Amino acid sequence: MSLKNYDAGCSTVGCHQQLSAMRWVHAPISTNDCSACHELIKDSTDNLTDNSTGNPSEHLFKPVVTDGSTCKACHSFDQSPISSHEPFDLGTCHDCHDPHGGDRKSFINTESTQALCAKCHDPVAMEFEHHPVTSGDCLTCHQPHQSNHPNLLVQNQETLCYGCHQDMDHAGVLSGSPMTQGQTNVHEPMYTQGCTACHSTHGSDIAGMLLKDQRSMCLGCHEQVIEDLPQAMSIHGAFQGELACTQCHVPHASEYDGLLTVDSSALCYTCHDQPIETQSGRTLQSMKELVEKSPVVHEPVALGQCTACHASHFSSHQSLLLENYPNSDYEQYAPGIYASCTECHDKALVESQFTTLTGFRDGDQNLHYVHTNQKKGRSCGMCHQPHAGSLPKLMREQFPFGPGGWELQIGFVQSKTGGTCMSACHEKRSYNNSDTP
Ligand code: HEC
Ligand code: HEC
Ligand code: HEC
Ligand code: HEC
Ligand code: HEC
Ligand code: HEC
Ligand code: HEC
Ligand code: HEC
Ligand code: HEC
Ligand code: HEC
Ligand code: HEC
Ligand code: HEC
Ligand code: HEC
Known part of the structure; x- marks a missing residue:
């Protein structure tokens, strides 16, 4: 086969025909403008070197300049992006693109985007992986060339995640209006820092794809706790x-x-x-x-x-x-030692020797005072249950006595005018708290 005249075009049958037979053909190829990128080496007479023999295998071209300038002659990009991909900066466009065309849109030179990125970014195996990362949807979050956000992100990092996790946008970061129903107390970092304050984006070895173990993460921001x-x-x-x-x-x-x-x-x-x-x-x-x-x-x-x-x-x-609350059954009364109770109950209930403030009195003699204001004062818990019980006034039925686990019966019985305790700490005694003794 001989070739004397290039005017017929390079992608004619028998030559570089396959270049225009791809599913996606680069515009300059379809217009046969090979010289947009390839420069023939010509001799001193400005004749094509192979014109003498007419043998196509001898036509020589200068190597295509791969600093991006060839491509940028026709394609223009943002001049001052926030982040830019290293291979894009270096102009090695053919790392990712077939310059002539291809079977994939944008002439990607691998069978998938995932494979493309994996050429240079080794996938890291992690125990808990993010679904869009494992499925290779790198481009849902990243731009391949440059971006007006750090890390080549398609959006700012604070809102990126809400795009797919809309159900979590209670504060209205994306929508602009907070959800008015349901979970309306939103954790502050959800709208000030975004998800990546706590989550790793690609995956992590910690459940829930967390950056750190949960406890250290929470305490990392809440040291005061x-x-x-x-x-x-x-x-x-x-x-x-x-x-x-x-x-x-x-x-x-x-x-x-x-x-x-x-x-x-x-x-x-x-x-x-x-x-x-x-x-x-x-x-x-x-x-x-x-x-x-x-x-x-x-x-x-x-x-x-x-x-x-x-x-x-x-x-x-x-x-x-x-608040304070003695750990022992016996404790001499001092102001504040029963603060757990006197937070709500008037401390006169124990402190006043004579009062009608309490039902636990004989006449106006305060039996709370009597029981607690002595060297071997009885603590509230000796007579009362703090939570619930079967007897009126939360009285205990019995309390543990001594180290043997023996339970001492109090035998409290309430009456219309007071009450009675059976022989336990002392012989059976009654008190009268009616105003007419
Ligand atoms: C948009 C720029 C561009 C245009 C237009 C272009 N090429 Fe290329 N071509 C390149 C680049 C870049 C390489 C080097 C690729 C590499 O090194 O991986 C190349 C390599 C080649 C090669 C050698 C490697 C291979 O892929 O087989 C041939 C042959 C070739 N081009 C033919 C053509 C023909 C024929 C035309 C016109 C129909 C054409 N090219 C148009 C950029 C272009
Ligand atoms: C002579 C001008 C010219 C040069 C040089 C050129 N292109 Fe193109 N390219 C075009 C035109 C025109 C289109 C089709 C219109 C468009 O989609 O922007 C196109 C389309 C593309 C597309 C596909 C766009 C899509 O929507 O799928 C890619 C990818 C591409 N070019 C990459 C490159 C690369 C890489 C280089 C350098 C090796 C390059 N181009 C050099 C003119 C050029
Ligand atoms: C790291 C791989 C990579 C490099 C390097 C790269 N591209 Fe791309 N490019 C892509 C991918 C992936 C797409 C498809 C984007 C999409 O489908 O959203 C793309 C799309 C394109 C398109 C069509 C869509 C658009 O953004 O206009 C053009 C044109 C293009 N690239 C040109 C270039 C040029 C010129 C260079 C070199 C200066 C380059 N690319 C370098 C991966 C790359
Ligand atoms: C040809 C090799 C190559 C390919 C293919 C490639 N990258 Fe990169 N990428 C690099 C290099 C080199 C860096 C800079 C060093 C680094 O951070 O690892 C980088 C950095 C990045 C960064 C960090 C950018 C920044 O501003 O910090 C992201 C994000 C990224 N690449 C995503 C991708 C995605 C998504 C793909 C697939 C579409 C891809 N890369 C394909 C080589 C590549
Ligand atoms: C859900 C969104 C999302 C997806 C999907 C995603 N990334 Fe990222 N990527 C991010 C974010 C956000 C960052 C910023 C740094 C960070 O928080 O981890 C990042 C950072 C990066 C970096 C730079 C930092 C680093 O880890 O080296 C590279 C490289 C990168 N991504 C590559 C990829 C590749 C390759 C894929 C596809 C396999 C991918 N990403 C898929 C969101 C994503
Ligand atoms: C493209 C859609 C998409 C984007 C964008 C996205 N996610 Fe996801 N994410 C998913 C899907 C799908 C799942 C898996 C289904 C599920 O568990 O709800 C998931 C699950 C998660 C999980 C649970 C993982 C586990 O192990 O239980 C976390 C955490 C998460 N995403 C955080 C993020 C963060 C942080 C961002 C922003 C950087 C983000 N996601 C952006 C789609 C997305
Ligand atoms: C303050 C830290 C923090 C922030 C900010 C945060 N997360 Fe989480 N996330 C967690 C913790 C901790 C878990 C694990 C919960 C568990 O295991 O009970 C979790 C679990 C998840 C899960 C899996 C279980 C579930 O509840 O569905 C998804 C999905 C998730 N987060 C997505 C997100 C997204 C999306 C954002 C941003 C909108 C975000 N998270 C912001 C701490 C956080
Ligand atoms: C990135 C920092 C950060 C992380 C991580 C973080 N928090 Fe918070 N949290 C805050 C900020 C900021 C506030 C609001 C100011 C405040 O109340 O201290 C807050 C508030 C709270 C509140 C009080 C809410 C209210 O309405 O009173 C609780 C409870 C809380 N965080 C629990 C947690 C738990 C549990 C974790 C771990 C799963 C955690 N935080 C992780 C920053 C963080
Ligand atoms: C047994 C349940 C329980 C556990 C476990 C627990 N909290 Fe709390 N936390 C509470 C309650 C109840 C409040 C009071 C809420 C209120 O103010 O209404 C509270 C309040 C808080 C507050 C806001 C008030 C303050 O003290 O600053 C923060 C922050 C907080 N917890 C963080 C944590 C962190 C971090 C952990 C894990 C190390 C944790 N909590 C474990 C029940 C718990
Ligand atoms: C997640 C489970 C859990 C929840 C929720 C919980 N507790 Fe506990 N609680 C425990 C466990 C386990 C113990 C036993 C701890 C030990 O080993 O001493 C305990 C012990 C206690 C004790 C005895 C402590 C001591 O030192 O004698 C009190 C009092 C207590 N809890 C009160 C509460 C109160 C009040 C709440 C609600 C604010 C609450 N708990 C919620 C698990 C829980
Ligand atoms: C948070 C507040 C609060 C604290 C703290 C509190 N109480 Fe009470 N207590 C009440 C209220 C309210 C009542 C019902 C109204 C009343 O009788 O004053 C009550 C009633 C009682 C009664 C009478 C029960 C009845 O059936 O009539 C007893 C006995 C009692 N408390 C003992 C105690 C003891 C002992 C403590 C300390 C361990 C204590 N309380 C701590 C709020 C509190
Ligand atoms: C020796 C047993 C005993 C001790 C110790 C005791 N109480 Fe009582 N308390 C009673 C009896 C009996 C009643 C029931 C009085 C009645 O008949 O209404 C009572 C009633 C109460 C009531 C109900 C309101 C009132 O005053 O009638 C409160 C509150 C109360 N006690 C709190 C305390 C607190 C707090 C302590 C510890 C400082 C304490 N008690 C110690 C036996 C005791
Ligand atoms: C009025 C104050 C008060 C309230 C309200 C209260 N507690 Fe207590 N709780 C106490 C006191 C006082 C003790 C210590 C009892 C002791 O030393 O015998 C105690 C002890 C406990 C213990 C340890 C029991 C043991 O055997 O060591 C648990 C568990 C407990 N409380 C859980 C609760 C729970 C759950 C609630 C709410 C349903 C609650 N408490 C409400 C005062 C209260």
């Missing part, structure tokens, strides 16, 4: 462990205050609805069952206000109490 932990006397079992925080809090948005998983009145019963074995081997009775089966329930308990007396995280008092 554990500021007083070193002084703690009791630490909640629920507050310990890596997944502690989300046992009570949701990370995104909640319809309840404090980002709680359920209403605060139901929160504690999500675990204390059954007996709990403590780390020290003790069994805590089911608080829910106790309350449900008891005829007398302390009002704050009945209202589900556990946190009126207890801390949820930890406390510098025993039993997670917010």
Whole structure:
């Protein structure tokens, strides 16, 4: 075959015919404008070097300049993007594109976008992988060339995720108007920093695709929560462990205050609805069952206000109490030692020697004062249940006496004008609290 005249075009039958037979043909190819990119090497007489022989295998071309200038002669791009892809900057367009055309739109030179990106970015295997990443949809989040956002992102990072996770846009980051129904308490980083404050975008070895283990992540922003932990006397079992925080809090948005998983009145019963074995081997009775089966329930308990007396995280008092409360059965009264009770109940109930403020009096002699204001003062818990019980006035039926686990019966019986305690701490005694003794 001989070729003396190039005017017929290079992609004619028998020559570079396959270039115009691809599914997608690059415009200059279809117009036979090979010289837009290929420059023939000509001799001194400006004749084509192979004109003498007419042998096409001898026609020589200068190497195509691959700094992008060839392509940029026809294609223009943003001059000052925020981020730009390295191979695009280097102008090695043919790393990704077949310059002539191809079977894929945009003449991508691999069978898929996923394979294209994987040519240079090794897929990293992770235990918890993000669906669009594993399915190779890199371009739903990234631009291939340049972008007006960092990391070649198609949108700013704060809103990118809401595009697919619209159901989480309670604050209205994308839509512009917060959802008015349902989970209206939105965790602040959801609208100030976006999802990537907590999540890794491609995947992670931590469940939920988190950046760090959950506890360190929450505490990373909420250091003040554990500021007083070193002084703690009791630490909640629920507050310990890596997944502690989300046992009570949701990370995104909640319809309840404090980002709680359920209403605060139901929160504690999500675990204390059954007996709990403590780390020290003790069994805590089911608080829910106790309350449900008891005829007398302390009002704050009945209202589900556990946190009126207890801390949820930890406390510098025993039993997670917010205030002082003696740990022993006997304690000489001093102001403040029963703050757990006197937060709500008038302290005159114990402090005044003579008063009609309390029902526990004989005449106007305050029997609370008598019992608590002595060296071996009885603590409130010796006579009362803090939560619920079967007797009026939350009186206990018995209390543990001595180390043997023996239970001492109090035998409290209420009457119209007072009450009686049977022989236990002392011989059977009655008191009269009616105004007409
Ligand atoms: C848009 C620019 C451009 C146009 C137009 C163009 N080419 Fe190319 N061509 C290139 C580049 C770039 C390479 C080098 C590719 C590489 O190194 O991977 C190349 C390589 C070639 C090669 C050698 C490698 C191969 O793919 O077989 C041939 C043959 C070729 N071109 C023929 C043509 C013909 C014929 C035309 C016109 C019908 C044409 N080209 C038009 C850019 C172009
Ligand atoms: C002579 C001008 C010219 C040169 C040089 C040129 N192109 Fe093109 N290119 C076009 C035209 C015209 C189109 C079709 C119109 C369009 O879609 O922008 C096109 C289309 C494309 C497309 C497909 C666009 C789509 O929508 O699918 C790609 C990819 C492309 N060019 C890449 C390149 C690369 C890579 C180079 C350099 C190797 C290059 N072009 C050089 C003129 C040129
Ligand atoms: C890292 C791979 C990669 C490199 C390098 C690259 N591209 Fe692309 N390019 C793509 C992909 C992928 C698409 C398809 C985008 C899509 O479908 O949304 C594309 C699309 C295009 C298009 C058509 C759509 C558009 O954005 O106009 C043109 C034209 C184009 N590239 C030209 C170039 C030129 C010129 C260069 C070199 C300066 C270049 N590309 C370098 C991957 C690349
Ligand atoms: C020819 C090699 C090559 C291909 C193909 C390639 N990349 Fe890259 N990419 C690089 C290099 C080199 C860098 C810069 C070094 C780095 O960050 O790893 C980079 C950086 C990036 C960055 C970080 C940009 C920044 O501003 O920090 C993203 C995102 C990226 N590539 C996405 C992609 C996607 C998506 C694809 C497939 C469409 C792809 N790359 C295909 C070579 C490539
Ligand atoms: C759901 C959106 C999303 C998808 C899908 C996605 N990325 Fe990314 N990618 C991001 C975001 C956001 C960043 C910014 C850094 C970060 O937060 O991890 C990023 C960063 C990058 C970086 C630069 C930082 C790094 O990790 O080296 C590269 C490279 C990259 N992506 C490549 C890819 C490739 C390749 C794919 C497809 C297999 C892909 N991405 C799919 C969202 C995505
Ligand atoms: C293209 C759509 C799309 C985009 C954009 C997207 N996601 Fe996803 N994401 C999904 C799909 C699909 C799933 C898997 C289905 C599911 O679990 O709901 C998922 C699941 C997740 C999961 C749960 C993973 C697990 O192990 O349970 C997290 C976390 C997540 N995405 C975070 C993000 C973050 C952060 C961004 C923004 C950088 C983002 N997503 C952007 C589609 C998307
Ligand atoms: C303050 C940290 C934080 C932020 C911000 C955050 N997440 Fe999460 N996300 C978590 C934690 C922690 C989990 C694990 C919850 C669990 O295991 O109970 C999680 C779980 C998920 C899950 C899987 C379980 C589920 O609830 O469906 C998806 C999907 C998810 N997040 C998407 C997102 C998206 C999308 C955004 C941004 C709109 C986002 N997250 C913002 C901390 C966060
Ligand atoms: C990126 C930082 C960040 C991370 C991570 C984070 N938070 Fe927050 N969180 C905030 C900010 C900011 C506020 C609002 C200011 C405040 O109340 O301290 C807030 C508020 C809260 C509130 C109070 C809400 C209210 O309405 O009173 C709770 C509870 C909370 N976060 C729990 C968590 C838990 C649980 C985690 C881990 C799953 C976590 N946070 C992770 C930044 C963070
Ligand atoms: C047993 C349930 C429970 C657990 C476990 C728990 N919290 Fe709380 N947390 C609460 C309750 C109840 C509140 C009070 C809510 C309110 O203000 O209405 C609260 C309040 C908060 C507050 C806002 C008030 C403050 O103290 O600053 C933050 C922040 C917080 N928790 C973070 C955490 C973190 C971090 C963890 C994990 C280390 C955690 N919580 C574990 C129940 C819990
Ligand atoms: C996620 C489960 C869970 C939730 C929710 C929960 N707890 Fe607990 N709680 C425990 C466990 C487990 C223990 C036993 C800890 C131990 O080993 O000492 C415990 C122990 C206690 C103790 C005894 C502590 C001591 O030092 O004697 C009190 C008091 C307590 N919880 C109160 C509450 C209150 C109040 C709430 C609601 C704000 C609540 N709990 C919610 C799991 C939970
Ligand atoms: C009026 C204050 C008050 C309220 C309200 C209250 N508690 Fe208590 N709780 C106490 C006191 C005081 C103790 C310590 C009892 C003791 O030392 O004998 C205690 C002890 C406990 C214990 C440990 C029991 C043990 O055997 O060590 C648990 C568990 C407990 N409370 C759970 C709850 C739950 C759940 C609620 C809400 C339904 C609640 N408390 C409401 C005062 C209260
Ligand atoms: C959060 C507030 C609050 C705290 C703290 C509190 N109480 Fe009460 N208590 C009440 C309310 C409200 C009532 C019902 C109205 C009343 O009798 O004053 C009540 C009633 C009582 C009764 C009478 C029950 C009946 O059936 O009539 C006793 C006994 C009692 N409390 C003991 C205690 C003891 C002991 C403590 C400390 C462990 C304590 N309270 C802590 C709010 C509280
Ligand atoms: C020796 C047993 C005993 C001790 C100790 C005791 N109480 Fe009582 N308390 C009673 C009796 C009995 C009643 C019932 C009085 C009546 O008949 O109404 C009562 C009634 C109450 C009432 C109901 C209102 C009233 O005053 O009648 C409250 C509140 C109360 N006690 C709180 C406390 C507090 C707080 C402490 C600890 C500082 C405490 N009690 C210690 C036996 C005791």
